Amino acid sequence: xxxxxxxxxxxxxxxxxxxxxxxxxxxxxxxxxxxxxxxxxxxxxxxxxxxxxxxxxxxxxxxxxxxxxxxxxxxxxxxxxxxxxxxxxxxxxxxxxxxxxxxxxxxxxxxxxxxxxxxxxxxxxxxxxxxxxxxxxxxxxxxxxxxxxxxxxxxxxxxxxxxxxxxxxxxxxxxxxxxxxxxxxxxxxxxxxxxxxxxxxxxxxxxxxxxxxxxxxxxxxxxxxxxxxxxxxxxxxxxxxxxxxxxxxxxxxxxxxxx
Amino acid sequence: xxxxxxxxxxxxxxxxxxxxxxxxxxxxxxxxxxxxxxxxxxxxxxxxxxxxxxxxxxxxxxxxxxxxxxxxxxxxxxxxxxxxxxxxxxxxxxxxxxxxxxxxxxxxxxxxxxxxxxxxxxxxxxxxxxxxxxxxxxxxxxxxxxxxxxxxxxxxxxxxxxxxxxxxxxxxxxxxxxxxxxxxxxxxxxxxxxxxxxxxxxxxxxxxxxxxxxxxxxxxxxxxxxxxxxxxxxxxxxxxxxxxxxxxxxxxxxxxxxxxxxxxxxxxxxxxxxxxxxxxxxxxxxxxxxxxxxxxxxxxxxxxxxxxxxx
Numbered sequence: 399x400x401x402x403x404x405x406x407x408x409x410x411x412x413x414x415x416x417x418x419x420x421x422x423x424x425x426x427x428x429x430x431x432x433x434x435x436x437x438x439x440x441x442x443x444x445x446x447x448x449x450x451x452x453x454x455x456x457x458x459x460x461x462x463x464x465x466x467x468x469x470x471x472x473x474x475x476x477x478x479x480x481x482x483x484x485x486x487x488x489x490x491x492x493x494x495x496x497x498x499x500x501x502x503x504x505x506x507x508x509x510x511x512x513x514x515x516x517x518x519x520x521x522x523x524x525x526x527x528x529x530x531x532x533x534x535x536x537x538x539x540x541x542x543x544x545x546x547x548x549x550x551x552x553x554x555x556x557x558x559x560x561x562x563x564x565x566x567x568x569x570x571x572x573x574x575x576x577x578x579x580x581x582x583x584x585x586x587x588x589x590x591x592x593x594x595x596x597x598x599x600x601x602x603x604x605x606x607x608x609x610x611x612x613x614x615x616x617x618x619x620x621x622x623x624x625x626x627x628x629x630x631x632x633x634x635x636x637x638x639x640x641x642x643x644x645x646x647x648x649x650x651x652x653x654x655x656x657x
Numbered sequence: 658x659x660x661x662x663x664x665x666x667x668x669x670x671x672x673x674x675x676x677x678x679x680x681x682x683x684x685x686x687x688x689x690x691x692x693x694x695x696x697x698x699x700x701x702x703x704x705x706x707x708x709x710x711x712x713x714x715x716x717x718x719x720x721x722x723x724x725x726x727x728x729x730x731x732x733x734x735x736x737x738x739x740x741x742x743x744x745x746x747x748x749x750x751x752x753x754x755x756x757x758x759x760x761x762x763x764x765x766x767x768x769x770x771x772x773x774x775x776x777x778x779x780x781x782x783x784x785x786x787x788x789x790x791x792x793x794x795x796x797x798x799x800x801x802x803x804x805x806x807x808x809x810x811x812x813x814x815x816x817x818x819x820x821x822x823x824x825x826x827x828x829x830x831x832x833x834x835x836x837x838x839x840x841x842x843x844x845x846x847x848x849x850x851x852x853x854x855x856x857x858x859x860x861x862x863x864x865x866x867x868x869x870x871x872x873x874x875x876x877x878x879x880x881x882x883x884x885x886x887x888x889x890x891x892x893x894x895x896x897x898x899x900x901x902x903x904x905x906x907x908x909x910x911x912x913x914x915x916x917x918x919x920x921x922x923x924x925x926x927x928x929x930x931x932x933x934x935x936x937x938x939x940x941x942x943x944x945x946x947x948x949x950x951x952x953x954x955x956x957x958x959x960x961x962x963x964x965x966x967x968x
Contacts, residue, residue, distance in 0.1 A: 451857055483859025493850040497872035497964045506868055507858030544964050557854070564858060 400427040400598050401467040401484075401567040403448060408464060409627075410440070410447055413457035418444050419627035421462075423617060430590055430599045432609035432636065435619035435651070440628025441602050442572050444619070448600065449485035449570055450478040466567065483507070485568040486561035491577050492553035494545035494560070501541040503556055504528060507564035523563055531559035532589050551582020558589060562597070569593060571601040575608065587612050606652055610640050618648045697944065704938035710931055724935065725917075725942055727905030731821070732916040732943065735896060736889040738825025738909070739832055744882055746829075747836030754837075755844035756866060767841060774834035782898030785827035790818030790899060797822070797910040811908040819901040822909040824916075827895050832885035839884065843877030844870055876958040883954045890947055893922035917943045 403425040410418040418440035425431050433441040446452040447460050450471060464471040471481050486507075494503045504524045508515055515523070524541065528534040533555040537548070545556050554574055561569055571590070575583040590612045593599050603609050609616050616639040618632045632639065632648045643649045712720030750770065754763045794816060801812030814820075847870045855865040871878075896919040903913035921936045928936055 449857065451853065454853060454856060479859050479861050482857055487853075487857035489850065489853065489857070491850060493848075493854040495851060495854065495869060495872070497875070497961075499964070506855070507860075510858060510860050510864050510868070560854075560858065 400596060402427045403568060403598065403600075404463075404465040404468075405448075406463040406465070408444070408447060408460055408462035410443055410452060410460050411458070412455065416627040418447075418619075419629055421630045423630060423633055425598060425600060426615075427598045428594055428596070429614045430594050430601065430612050432613035432616045433600070433602045433619060434604075434606060434609050434616060435628070435631075436621070437604075438624075438628070439619040439621045441617075441619040443628070444630075445570050445572055445600060445602050446487075448568070449482050449487055451482070451487060453478060483510075483564055484566055485570060486564060486566035488554070488557050488561055488569065488571045488574045490573040492550055492557055494548070494553050494556050496544065496546040498545060499542045500528075500537050500545045500548070500556060503545040504559050504563050506560055527559040527563040528556075530562050530593075531555040532585060532592075533559055549582070551578045551585055554578060554582070554586060555589065558586075558593075562593070566597065568598040568600065571599065573602050573604060576604060583608070606640070610636060616640070618643075618645075618651060620647050620651070700937055700941040700944060704934055704941045706931055706934040707938040710934075714931060716932065716935060721935070721938060725939055728915045728917050728920050728939065729942060729946070730905055731914040732890060732918070732946070734821060734909070734914065735825050735828055735900075735916050736886055738822065739828035739889040740882060740886055742826065742829035743833045743836055743885060747833050747881070747885070748840050748878060750833075750837045751840035751844055752866060752870075754841050756862070756870065767838075770834050770837045770841075772834075773830070774838065778831060778892060778894040779898070781827055781831050782895035785823060785895060785899035786819065789827060790820075790823045792818070793823055793826075794818040800910055808907040809909045811911065814910045815901070815912045817901060817912070819899055820910050820912065821900065821914045824896050824900040825909070827899050828889045828892055831892065831895060832888050835885045835888060836881045839881035840874065840878055843874040843881070847873045872964075875961065879954050879958055883951055886950060887947060890943060890950075891918050892916075893918040897922050 403423075405421055405423045405425075408418070408421045409416060421444055433445060435441045443452060446458075448464060448471075452458040452460070460472060462472075466481075466484065470476070471485075494500075495506060498506060501520075501524050504527050505515070505520055508520075508523065525534060525538075528537060533552060536552060537556075545553065548556060554577075558569075558574075575586050578586065587608065590599055590601065594614075601609075601612065613636045615634065616636040617630055618639060619628050620631045621628045632643060632645045634644070639648060640652050643652060649655075707715065707721050710721075712718070712723075715721050715724050717724045750766075754767050754770075758766060794814065797814035797818060797820065798812075800810040801814040804810040805812045851869040851873065852865055855869040860868060896916050900914065900916070900919060901912045902915040902919070902923075905915075906913040917939050921939055924932070925936055
């Protein structure tokens with residue numbers, strides 16, 4: 399559990415378009431790393447390459463290495479399905495399966511690959527995962543109701559519960575709070591702080607206060623202009639990025655003097 | 658005197674579109690109900706003599722029920738064969754087009770399937786009668802020889818191949834494009850978000866389809882199958898051409914059986930008086946079968962409403 403990620407000189411392409419260029423970054427286990435930067439700078443694209451979800455988009459491909467505790471995600475014979483079961487992802491908009499109950503949503507990933515699970519194990523896992531996502535007390539009386547009936551913030555925590563139910567090593571979050579109100583956002587941020595004890599968490603956020611609140615290290619991405627590839631500008635301890643950045647562009651962005 | 662500032666002065670101009678639209682929508686809805694009602698009333702009135710006639714005067718000489726039930730069963734069997742064959746194939750082809758085929762193949766293939774729906778049924782009938790039926794004869798003989806102990810494959814097999822099974826297969830080809838086209842549209846509408854959710858959990862493509870796509874599309878698939886069933890139940894020409902009719906028998910590979918629609922089509926031109934009322938009564942029964950099946954399907958969809966994703 400909680401593995402480290404090392405990225406060596408990664409280029410991401412959509413067909414011929416170079417979306418992200420030359421990213422090298424080392425992400426420590428059991429830490430929270432935030433990716434910040436303006437829209438379109440490639441931070442979400444880069445995040446997706448960490449569990450090969452960019453391949454879902456037609457033409458998406460990478461050059462370079464992404465190592466999970468030394469194992470290359472893009473090595474020959476590596477199945478993206480295996481990668482994704484070890485590196486989970488939470489999306490911008492809450493996306494519980496609408497046709498499933500809360501309980502089935504939590505178990506959705508566990509039941510994949512033809513795995514069978516006894517009823518008592520399933521119940522225990524559902525409770526553990528929902529507790530892990532700080533959702534248990536709110537839904538324990540309606541586990542058989544549809545997940546789509548929950549509030550946005552609850553749905554997002556349900557998605558997190560679904561992700562941790564498959565016991566990943568790393569959890570990627572792509573702007574998990576951007577569709578949520580401040581109270582729900584706080585609940586998710588508290589949860590991220592707890593998840594850090596067991597998982598490596600990488601979060602993309604547009605909200606700099608959020609990055610400052612939840613992350614140990616922060617990476618700032620930027621683009622030189624439209625049509626140019628996104629680049630990693632600066633990567634450092636969050637405190638350093640926000641109080642004493644090395645790059646001018648970083649300072650402009652975090653102090654709100656951007657553009 | 659105070660006037661309410663919120664009362665609009667130009668309330669008529671902008672609202673005209675609204676009024677026309679709501680009027681047109683209401684009109685269309687009412688028109689459908691009236692049409693359906695008129696059809697039902699017509700069938701009832703025209704069929705009425707059948708129910709009061711002396712049982713001996715009805716075809717077969719044993720009353721309307723004895724006349725109608727074998728062809729009701731025949732209709733249901735033909736439609737069931739068609740759906741049993743067409744549903745899995747249709748869903749499979751739709752999934753292939755929507756989720757597996759490269760885009761270059763998917764487009765033309767979808768177009769081709771849609772074209773199948775545009776072929777007139779008499780052509781399917783002719784094809785079934787001249788090409789398919791003779792081609793199936795060896796298969797039927799094999800079935801009669803090896804699986805003849807099962808009543809539905811009891812021999813001796815028809816030497817022309819003009820049997821219930823052939824009719825069912827022709828119907829399957831005819832309803833296939835309906836099921837495929839509608840299912841494909843629904844599959845394409847599956848939110849990307851849910852597909853990605855499944856993939857991010859470590860689902861294979863097939864698992865993504867079973868966890869995200871199929872459950873989402875379920876009501877749509879049921880509707881597609883119901884529309885296909887409608888065509889299979891009501892198809893006259895193809896069945897009339899392909900099936901050499903006879904009494905109700907369990908074997909699907911012998912000459913025999915009849916469907917309501919084909920019975921009406923074959924006998925209508927020469928029917929008058931009580932015989933005509935009989936055929937219309939048969940039509941009424943077909944109407945009721947369709948109604949009941951559709952209500953069951955609606956019921957199945959409604960039962961899962963809570964989980965449809967529409968909330």
